[in-house]
Amino acid sequence: MGNQLFQQAKQHVEEACQCATGNRDSFEKAYAKAQNSLSSAFANSTDAEKKQLQAYQNELDTLV
Template identity: 45%
Template sequence: MTNPLFQQAREAVAYANSISTGSEQGDQQEAVMKAKNALSSAFANCTDAERAQLRELQQTLTNM
């Protein structure tokens, strides 16, 4: 069973990234804000392995 908060964070970062690259239309600032909130929620309820992946996702947001 996967952690739903972790999954939401991954999806939110992927969506923000797709807006950033022009693959999808949308408000990039809003997408990044939602992704940051999703990451914050996921950090509180995840395993160490998931935390490592979340840090990578956080870095992806920082690089946008």
């Protein structure tokens, strides 16, 4: 099954990336959701997952 928080973070980052070119309000909500998911997932992840989560964070950082 894997780490559910990790999977949610991945999904929320993907959603934020999709919203980046659209409505600013939608993007800000998706971005905040992704940030929260990343924080939650990071606290409960393996070292390998943490590296991937950092990559997701870097991807989010390029959107703002």
